[in-house]
Each structure stands twice: as structure tokens, then as C-alpha cells.
Amino acid sequence: MTGRGGTALLAAPAAVPDTPPRAHGGRALGLLRTARPRQWVKNVLVLAAPAAAGRLGSWQTGARLALVFALFTAAASAVYLLNDARDAEADRAHPAKCRRPVASGQVSTALATGTGILLGLGSATAAALLCGPLTAALLVAYLGMQVAYCVRLKHVLVVDLAVVATGFLMRAMIGGVALGIPLSRWFLITTGFGALFMVAAKRYSEAVQMEGAEGATRALLTQYTTGYLRFVWQLAAGTAVLGYCLWALEAGPVATSLPWRQLSVVAFVLGVLRYAVFADRGTAGAPEDVVLRDRPLAVIGLAWVTLYGMSVAGL
Incomplete structure (x- = not known):
């Protein structure tokens, strides 16, 4: 419909871009969100073996465990960054995951990948220099296993469960390994x-929650x-x-009441x-x-x- 002089009175509705919503904040904040700060609480498991052995009573031990906690947190964050960079396309099609910084475009895939690689290499190198070869080997094994999980193993029945559980176990082991505590x-x-x-x-x-739903948050769930x-x-x-x-x-006899x-x-x-x-x-x-x-x-x-x-x- 047009008015005097052919001016359009009713414009056609603008096309809605088929892109996920862009998250608020800068790239630094987006990288932090992608590193999953809420998941860092899991790394408190590095205290498990020293606590079980009663080895938390000195400043030297506390400083060493704080370092191990920081290194494992950096390694885990590296895995999250690499995982989100790899899954960006799939996440854009998901109603909730499309808001993740990489999927929404707040953080580029290249930046997430580069930051993840730097964190992974940095944590492994620091562990070798500051904590010893066994601690570094365990951290590298964790990184390798988690990268393999992101690429392939999360699509293998039963193995996916074992890999995630082993990640928790490695967290509990590394504190003991760093302090030379027999496990x-x-x-x-x-x-x-x-x-x-x-x-x-x-x-x-x-x-249970996805029964009767149209899709699964994890593709492998449809096979269990x-x-x-x-x-x-x-x-x-x-x-x-x-x-x-x-x-x-x-446990051997202890002189307790x-x-x-x-x-x-x-x-x-x-x-x-x-x-x-x-x-x-x-x-x-x-x-x-x-x-x-x-x-x-x-x-x-x-x-x-x-x-x-x-x-x-x-x-």
C-alpha cells in the first residue's frame, strides 16, 4: 500500500537474522566465562590425598598444593576453551548453548583455540619446572585424555563415562603425586x-529429563x-x-580414644x-x-x- 507520491505506508517486515544472540561483555570476559569458573571447585580434589594422609599442616605443603590447584585449573580451562571452539557450530543450534561466548560470537574460534593451546602448554611446562616430572606427566596425561574426549571419546559408549570419572580421579591423585605421598x-x-x-x-x-523430548543435550544419551x-x-x-x-x-591401630x-x-x-x-x-x-x-x-x-x-x- 502506498500513499501520496508513492511513499510506502506499510513496509515489509524486516528479516530476522538467523544468528544466535550475542552475549554481553568483552572478549576477556567471554574467555573467562568459557573457562567455566563454576567448574573450578572440582579442582579442590587436589587436596584429597594430602588430607587423607594428614599432610596439610605446613606452609610449604599449602603453597605447593595452591600451585597444583592453579595449574590443574589452567589445564581444565584449556580443555573447555578447545571444546567450545570445536563445538561452536553445533552449539549455535542448541537453545541454551548458543549463548556460550564462542557460539554467540563474543569470542572468536581462533581466539578460544589459541588461548586454550597456550594455557595447556603453559600449565604443562610450569608443572615440569616447578612440580617435578611425575606431576607434569599426570597433567599432560589429563590434557591428552580430555582432548581425545572432545575429539572422539565422548561419542564412544561406556568409554565416555570412564574418561569423565578418570578426570576426577586424576584431580585426586595429582596432589599426592606432587607431594610424594603413596596412594x-x-x-x-x-x-x-x-x-x-x-x-x-x-x-x-x-x-530421564530428555525422555519424550525432541532432542538430547548429549547425542550419546540416545544410545543409553x-x-x-x-x-x-x-x-x-x-x-x-x-x-x-x-x-x-x-588402617593400622592408632592411639586414639x-x-x-x-x-x-x-x-x-x-x-x-x-x-x-x-x-x-x-x-x-x-x-x-x-x-x-x-x-x-x-x-x-x-x-x-x-x-x-x-x-x-x-x-
């Missing part, structure tokens, strides 16, 4: 299967059944509890049972969210830390 086989079994329990519980929750994932997290939980019990009972290490089994089992409530409901999301947001689980965790700490202190 008990029961410590490794408990930590490894405890990690598998949480990973499988998260996958199970994702599978909820029954199988339930079996995995139940098996892993049982193995972790068994490993912890054997670990607690194997009460068997605090053995009593800590009660708190550990209660913690597993409480976490399993969320797994069974299909609401066990990211492990750090479950642990930090559930007050009863936090209280149980504090009770376990107290009992185990009293054992280590020989009270």
Missing part, C-alpha cells in the same frame, strides 16, 4: 568409583537406556562404599545414600551443584570431614 589402592578405588557414581547419576538424570545408567550408578555406588569400608578397616576412621564409614554411607536420592529422582545434575546446594548433604559431609579429621589428628 593407597583403596583410596584410588573409592575415589574412582565415587566419581563414576556421580558421573553416571548425572547422565541418568539427563536421560535409563535402566543401564541406573545399573551403572548403583554398581559404582556399591563399589565405592565397599572400597571405603575396606580402606577404613585396613575412639575408632574415628571406622566411625567415618557411617557418614560416608549416609552421604552416598543422600546423593542417591537425587540420582533416583533424576535430578542429580552437576556434582558440585548437588553437593553445595543440598543442606543435609553438606551437614553429612561436614560430619564426615570431622570424623576423618579426628582420626588423622590422632585424637
